[in-house]
Amino acid sequence: METSKKIKKPRGHHARIGGTLFWIPSSIRDYFEKVRNLDVSSFIEQTVEVDIVNSLAGEIEEWNIVERIYKHIVNIDKNLREALPSLILSGFLSLFAGYLMTVMLEDIKNFPGLFVLIVPIIGLRGAASSSFASRFNSAYHLGLLNKSFNSFFEGESLQNIYGYLVSASIVSVLIGYIAYLSCTLQGLPSMPLTSFIVISTISGIISSLLLCLFVILLTYLSINRGWDPSNIVIPLLTTLGDVFGVLVIYYTVLIVGGAL
Amino acid sequence: MRYTWKRIVIESLPLLIFTSFVSTFAGSAMESAISIFTVYPGLLLFIPAFLDGCGDINSTFASKIACTMHMLGPDAVSFTGKYKNILFNNIIFSLLSTFAFFTIFSIVTQIAGTMVGIVFPSLEKMLFIVLSAAAIVSLFLIMVAIITTKIVVKYSLDPDNFGSPLVATAADLFAANVYVFICFIVL
Numbered sequence: 232m233e234t235s236k237k238i239k240k241p242r243g244h245h246a247r248i249g250g251t252l253f254w255i256p257s258s259i260r261d262y263f264e265k266v267r268n269l270d271v272s273s274f275i276e277q278t279v280e281v282d283i284v285n286s287l288a289g290e291i292e293e294w295n296i297v298e299r300i301y302k303h304i305v306n307i308d309k310n311l312r313e314a315l316p317s318l319i320l321s322g323f324l325s326l327f328a329g330y331l332m333t334v335m336l337e338d339i340k341n342f343p344g345l346f347v348l349i350v351p352i353i354g355l356r357g358a359a360s361s362s363f364a365s366r367f368n369s370a371y372h373l374g375l376l377n378k379s380f381n382s383f384f385e386g387e388s389l390q391n392i393y394g395y396l397v398s399a400s401i402v403s404v405l406i407g408y409i410a411y412l413s414c415t416l417q418g419l420p421s422m423p424l425t426s427f428i429v430i431s432t433i434s435g436i437i438s439s440l441l442l443c444l445f446v447i448l449l450t451y452l453s454i455n456r457g458w459d460p461s462n463i464v465i466p467l468l469t470t471l472g473d474v475f476g477v478l479v480i481y482y483t484v485l486i487v488g489g490a491l
Numbered sequence: 492m493r494y495t496w497k498r499i500v501i502e503s504l505p506l507l508i509f510t511s512f513v514s515t516f517a518g519s520a521m522e523s524a525i526s527i528f529t530v531y532p533g534l535l536l537f538i539p540a541f542l543d544g545c546g547d548i549n550s551t552f553a554s555k556i557a558c559t560m561h562m563l564g565p566d567a568v569s570f571t572g573k574y575k576n577i578l579f580n581n582i583i584f585s586l587l588s589t590f591a592f593f594t595i596f597s598i599v600t601q602i603a604g605t606m607v608g609i610v611f612p613s614l615e616k617m618l619f620i621v622l623s624a625a626a627i628v629s630l631f632l633i634m635v636a637i638i639t640t641k642i643v644v645k646y647s648l649d650p651d652n653f654g655s656p657l658v659a660t661a662a663d664l665f666a667a668n669v670y671v672f673i674c675f676i677v678l
Binding site: 297314315318319321322323325326328329330332333336339340343344345346347348349350351353354355358359362366370387388390391393394395397398399401402405406409410413414417419469470473477 | 494495496497498499500503504506507508510511512514515516517518519521522523525528529532533535536537538539540543544547548551563574577588591592595596600609663667
């Protein structure tokens with residue numbers, strides 16, 4: 232009975248196929264006509280036998296799933312229309328990070344190995360900040376966050392902030408070691424280990440603090456405007472993380488570079 | 492309590508250290524190409540967008556096949572059988588996005604960059620470098636996504652937890668190296 236209730240929901244028609252009456256949802260009708268090449272042109276309004284409906288239930292359910300996949304997941308036109316504008320917008324924001332790198336090019340030459348450091352520091356936003364934003368998103372859907380700004384600094388949300396800042400700070404220090412090790416292993420010219428660690432620690436911690444603030448503000452705004460934070464925060468975070476990362480490294484090198 | 496700062500630190504550190512280590516190889520590729528970037532800074536300008544574009548498009552692909560697999564079962568991610576068209580359509584979408592995005596983006600970037608005085612290789616060379624590098628990287632990442640999903644499903648694990656993160660990490664590692672390699676060949 233449960234199965235027949237489930238398949239009576241969609242719009243459809245009764246149809247005679249090979250002398251037997253079927254109740255067929257519109258999508259299934261297309262399926263029989265176009266895929267199976269069966270004749271379902273003669274429609275007759277009549278109550279259908281429950282066992283016939285049940286015999287088709289598995290196929291109908293499977294076809295409905297396939298139809299949903301084609302409509303929402305592999306609809307190439309729709310996906311291109313939705314994906315391209317956001318990709319291009321995100322690409323233009325990334326260009327700003329690229330532009331900053333071209334401005335830094337002279338400084339980069341004076342600090343051999345700086346590129347080896349830049350990529351992982353930028354990459355921190357992908358791994359640490361996205362997880363941080365994702366935990367806020369889960370907290371919101373679990374009811375741990377609400378429209379109050381104070382709820383971001385209470386209980387588990389506060390633990391989330393501490394956890395993000397502590398792990399990002401530890402990794403910021405380690406990235407200095409890792410980049411130096413990577414240069415040494417690959418035989419690339421590199422600045423002294425101290426320079427790697429000072430630049431990675433300062434820039435890693437500052438960019439993590441900026442991104443932390445950014446995630447909190449954007450999540451707060453999303454919740455208060457009724458948007459799903461997962462659709463807004465993470466896509467913006469990955470792109471703006473590039474810009475923050477390169478910008479902070481640039482100023483760190485400018486300010487402390489002379490002393491190294 | 493689900494989240495404590497200690498638990499977050501303990502669970503996230505290994506992955507953060509691993510991805511940081513992998514990212515240094517992308518940085519090394521860029522470091523080795525400083526001589527080319529000095530002559531053509533436009534190629535450097537393009538790198539963050541190239542890495543992000545490859546990562547985003549192919550992470551989306553990984554997410555789509557994981558979702559399809561959840562809805563239809565392990566057979567849904569296969570080059571044969573009744574669901575093969577779903578996989579082929581996903582691959583076509585991924586490659587079309589790659590070519591459409593990088594073609595439009597290369598042309599616009601070159602025009603805008605040249606207007607502000609940044610030096611690029613000729614448009615044909617730029618398109619050749621970007622599109623050939625993007626095609627190689629995308630095909631590689633598509634295979635990474637498919638193979639990862641199949642292996643993960645075999646061990647009854649959730650492909651959402653592995654496909655996209657692994658594709659993003661592989662994009663970091665692979666995209667910069669291929670881009671720089673093609674630059675060296677062409678220029």
